[in-house]
Amino acid sequence: MSKSYNIDVLDPLRFMARMEERQKRIEEAPAKEISSEYAVNKLAYALHPQKQFVRIQKVMERDADCKSFVLVPDAEKGTETLAYFSAGQYLTVFLDIEGMKLTRAYSISSSPKEALEGRYMLTVKYVQDGLASRYILDNWKEGDSVEVSAPEGFFEYNSLRDAETVVGVAGGSGITPFLSMAQAICDGDEEFNLILLYGSREAEHILFKEEFDSIMAKTDKVKVIHVLSHEEREGYEHGFVTADLIRKYAPETPYSVFLCGPQQMYTFVDKELEKLSLEKKYIRHELFGEMHNPKAQEDYPGGAPDTIRITVTVRDETRTVTGPANDSVLQILEKNGIRVPSRCRSGECGWCHSRLISGKVYIPKEIDGRRMADLKYGYIHPCAAFGLSDLEIEVPAAK
Ligand code: FES
Structure with a gap:
């Protein structure tokens, strides 16, 4: 619809007189940053900070090559609260190793609820020839201050896109985002069902077994099946995650499949998924990770x-x-x-x-x-x- 204007109001001379008055007011206004005064800007910054400074509150050794780090806000460096996140997202860690400026992305393994209480947990496992993971495992200690990004990434559940049941396929330390998802389901923050097929070499390499057992005791929306590639053991599946194994535990479609693990796992499981003829939107990969060769x-x-x-x-x-x-x-x-x-x-x-x-x-x-x-x-x-x-x-x- 076109607008009609009152021609008397559009008097250019009156308008120019106002400009002068407006310019005078601008010049007399206090020279302070306006943006930080607005509550909405404060909220936006708290939710999406460029950077966060965190202090390592606790270090937990998972095995010889894997540790979890509990991170809390470092108020001395200006971070009072932690940004909220969706289960499945990651933090980028900024590192300075002998003059090399590196970044690495690690999935958050704690629940979103804990971020509101001022805690994140990152779990870092040594990767072969991994300069950053070696540095973190050898050097990060309680009390250290670390610079991280806001939570990032798209490996999260979205009820508009994903099916009500998610089959998670995890390999090695690729379990970390699924622990966050399982906790979020247990806390009532996520509503989907999670059937998790978790591949490890042997039972002794399984990460977070106790945590998942405790979650399964509290909710029937999470089910974890351990798949051991190098060991046969009662109560565990043996081999790799195949289409048949997925059918065995998730006989009814539709379901989404979320994958997180090493590159070789993606190559193998992607071929198996072709046999299930799932719609493309139902297959989600966490980051492919850095390619080295x-x-x-x-x-x-x-x-x-x-x-x-x-x-x-x-x-x-x-x-x-x-x-x-x-x-x-x-x-x-x-x-x-x-x-x-x-x-x-x-x-x-x-x-x-x-x-x-x-x-x-x-x-x-x-x-x-x-x-x-x-x-x-x-x-x-x-x-x-x-x-x-x-x-x-x-x-x-x-x-
Ligand atoms: S760091 Fe994400 S695209 Fe390069």
Whole structure:
């Protein structure tokens, strides 16, 4: 509908006179930041902080290569409360290891309810050749202060998209987001049913057995089946998570399947899922994780030199660094002390989004999370890109 205006009110001279008055008021207004005064802005910042500073309250040793860390707000550094999250989300941890600026994403293994009480729990397991996990396991101790992101990620239950029953498939430390989900169900914060098939090598490698047993004693909405690949034991399944095993415990469709574990597990289970003919929207993967050996990918084109040179511009500073072609572009930059904004390290979140000015890269399709506009204007995600030649790129400055 078109608007009608009263022509007398639109007197340009009166309007100009008001402008003068308005300008005077602006100049006389106190020079203070307005945004922090608004309750709505305070709430938005509390829910979605750029960063959070937390103190390690407690360290729990799970096995020789795995520890849980209870994190509480570090008020001395300005974090009074912790941001809420959805069960399944992760925190990015910011690390400075001998001049290398690294980030790593770890799923939150505590319940969302505990965040409201001022606690997160992260569980870190050593991964082979894992610089960051080794550093954390060897160095983090009670009382230390740590910088983390707000909770991030999309590996969460959504009743509009997901079925009422979720079949969780976890491998190794991929169990952590499912512990958070199971606790949220137990607390009444989530309403779906969780049938969890948890693969471990042997019974002694199972993480959080007591915690899951205690949850199952309180609710029948959570059921955990342990699948041991290297041990036969009564009361446990033996082998790997196959389509038949899923049918055995979840005979009725529809259900969603959530996967979290190592890359090899995704490759194996994805093939099994094809036999179940599930709708695509019902299959969800947690981050694929950082890729370490792109040359092992079937479609790797080859032809890359062993070492590549990257000329990188951050704001108005340009540097040239080198690194092995087996490392992602992000890893090479970080190992040379250049901090690039990053979160998921799996091509999903877009935080590291950078412009490729020249050169060729290989981007494995499983972790290619670029949007149409990225493709059109030559943007890449350095965490998911491997140089096939020397490169020239422009990256955003880390905050
Ligand atoms: S860090 Fe998430 S896309 Fe690169």
